[in-house]
Amino acid sequence: MRLLIIGDIVGRSGRRAVKVNVGSLRKEFNLDFVIANGENAAGGKGITEDTARELFSGGVDMLTMGNHVWNKREAFEYIDRETRIVRPANYPPGSPGLGWAVYDMPGHVKVGVINLAGRIFQEPLDCPFRKADEIIARIKDKARIVIVDFHAEATSEKVAMGWYLAGRVSAVVGTHTHVQTADERILPGGTAYITDLGMTGPMDSVIGVKKEAAVGKFITQIPQYFEVATGPFQFNAALIEVSEDTGEAVSIQRIQNYE
Incomplete structure (x- = not known):
């Protein structure tokens, strides 16, 4: 089974990058399943029903989220009913939406997707390591193939x-x-492992925002209004091949495409 996992989609440029790239990559690599992190898809922070639908129509099969999952309040109800979206599972009980899900594929193959958030330099959520143990114990009899999106700041936490x-x-x-x-x-x-998939969004930016504002904040230490950059995009992802029989990864390949 071949899976494409797309790095954080940022704003309009990121959504355009999905439209331009996913269809051709499906054909080129005979992809079976496409996962994308969509927590920055709507205006750089959060997601809405319209932006999610746009990504699904562009070839994405399901979306993972992260620390900006709650930035668009109008998305709360949508996230709660959309089974193609999972948010970090280590948010407290009662949070809207799913923290993990299992998806049926052709040939009676099932793919489990788990979303977790790190705690270093981020919110003090439940322990992602213990939460992973808990979910894996529940998912192991449901899906042989399991993908974990670990949305975290510190490289050490991700490597661990x-x-x-x-x-x-x-x-x-x-x-x-x-x-x-x-x-x-x-x-x-x-x-298969990679510390960070990267970003799918505006290439001429500072991690997605207009470079002038980001540089200005570093120079002056005065808060700036961070606006999502526009212009040419970059498309960052990883192609992973997994054995359907064992659930073990066979290969992982980084993808970097540019407009």
Whole structure:
């Protein structure tokens, strides 16, 4: 089975990048399933029903989220009923939406997707490591192929999660920092790993926002209004091949496309 996992989609440029790239990549690599992180898809922070539908119509099969999942209040009800979206599972009980889900594929193959958020330099959520244990115990009899999107700031926390889950899931992919790392590998036990998938959004920007505002804040230390940049896009993703029989990853390949 071949899966494409797309790094954080940011704003209009990111949504356009999905439309331009996903269809051709499906044909080129004979993709079976496309996952994308959509927590920045609507105006750079959060998601709405309209932006999610746009991504689904552009070829994305399901969306993971992150720390900006609650930025658009109008999305709360939508997230609660849309089974193609999962938000970090380590938010407190009672939060809208799903933290993990299992999806049926042709040939009676099932793919489980787990979304977790890190705690270093982020909100003090439940422990993502213990939450991973809890979900894996529940999902192991439902799906042989399991993908984990770990939305975290610190590279050390992501690497630790990769080793913690090595041999227990098919892939651990990091999101959130918007800069693609070059450390993709197959960990012992057949777990594909990359510290960060990168960003799908405006290329001439500082991790998605207008560069003038970001540079100005660093220079002056005065708060700036961060507006999503426009213009040419970058498309960052990873192509992962997984054995349907064992659930072990066979290969992982970074993808970087530009407009």
